[in-house]
Amino acid sequence: MKFTKMHGAGNDYVYVNCFEEQIDDPVSLSQQISDRHFGVGSDGLILILPSDCADLRMRMFNADGSEAEMCGNGIRCVAKYAYDHGLMQKTDIRIETGHGVLDLHLYVGSAGRVERVRVAMGRPGLTRATLPMSGPANDQALNVPLDLAGHSLELTCVSMGNPHAVIYVDEVEQFPVAEIGPLIEHHPWFPRRTNVEFVQIISPAEVIQRTWERGAGETLACGTGAAAVTVAGVVTGRTEGRITNHLRGGDLYMEWLDGGEVLMTGPAVEVFSGIYAPG
Numbered sequence: 001m002k003f004t005k006m007h008g009a010g011n012d013y014v015y016v017n018c019f020e021e022q023i024d025d026p027v028s029l030s031q032q033i034s035d036r037h038f039g040v041g042s043d044g045l046i047l048i049l050p051s052d053c054a055d056l057r058m059r060m061f062n063a064d065g066s067e068a069e070m071c072g073n074g075i076r077c078v079a080k081y082a083y084d085h086g087l088m089q090k091t092d093i094r095i096e097t098g099h100g101v102l103d104l105h106l107y108v109g110s111a112g113r114v115e116r117v118r119v120a121m122g123r124p125g126l127t128r129a130t131l132p133m134s135g136p137a138n139d140q141a142l143n144v145p146l147d148l149a150g151h152s153l154e155l156t157c158v159s160m161g162n163p164h165a166v167i168y169v170d171e172v173e174q175f176p177v178a179e180i181g182p183l184i185e186h187h188p189w190f191p192r193r194t195n196v197e198f199v200q201i202i203s204p205a206e207v208i209q210r211t212w213e214r215g216a217g218e219t220l221a222c223g224t225g226a227a228a229v230t231v232a233g234v235v236t237g238r239t240e241g242r243i244t245n246h247l248r249g250g251d252l253y254m255e256w257l258d259g260g261e262v263l264m265t266g267p268a269v270e271v272f273s274g275i276y277a278p279g
């Protein structure tokens with residue numbers, strides 16, 4: 001099976017062009033190919049597929065085999081793959097995801113390859129029912145206190161198609177993400193688990209984010225997480241509607257200005273292609 005390894009701000013996935021390849025069992029393939037010792041090594045698997053209602057469709061599987069509704073860093077790479085590999089020639093495209101059909105704009109560099117992509121990531125969901133999160137279905141979860149392992153935390157929860165719990169901390173580089181992240185991912189409040197974003201505010205227009213991803217553990221970046229952080233900052237009055245988000249693997253430029261769709265602009269990089277043929 002031919003595959004391509006790509007990353008967006010260090011959030012790395014194995015991409016398979018399903019116009020050419022047929023994948024019968026993406027769950028076990030993602031578990032095997034994502035393994036950093038026994039496989040190619042990635043945060044998960046992304047399938048590039050034909051769509052009935054958009055230019056392309058993507059499906060994303062975490063390293064543990066679970067399927068996510070959306071992937072912000074992944075969708076930029078899908079767009080770059082499609083343009084650079086000649087699946088389409090235009091720079092404004094639409095991609096079908098589990099969070100609806102999203103509009104993307106591609107920025108092509110002097111070498112004729114896509115370097116950055118802007119994505120309209122859809123509208124956020126703030127009610128507990130959309131996350132999903134336990135409690136009254138129509139209530140928002142803003143600054144909800146939670147004491148865990150000696151830490152007094154506050155959770156603000158936002159759906160970008162997939163669930164995110166946003167937590168503000170003072171010193172994010174020192175925060176025990178690998179200890180607290182999984183306790184929140186698997187907390188009984190979240191029946192379908194949750195992604196967790198730990199955020200330090202630098203200024204009203206600048207934050208540092210670390211991500212504990214549902215189904216993958218700590219990753220170097222999370223695009224839907226950065227969108228959730230943008231929305232959480234506005235609705236709790238902590239940050240402005242236009243922020244630069246510094247993640248471990250790079251920066252994402254985020255906008256949520258009129259209560260509409262969240263916009264994200266960031267890099268997309270192809271690393272290598274290969275043939276996966278275990279045995």
Ligand SMILES: N[C@H](CCC[C@H](N)C(=O)O)C(=O)O
Nearest residue numbers: 068071072073162222223224
């Ligand atoms: N890294 C991805 C999100 C993966 C989310 C996934 N871990 C889930 O189960 O929702 C991003 O850039 O948006």
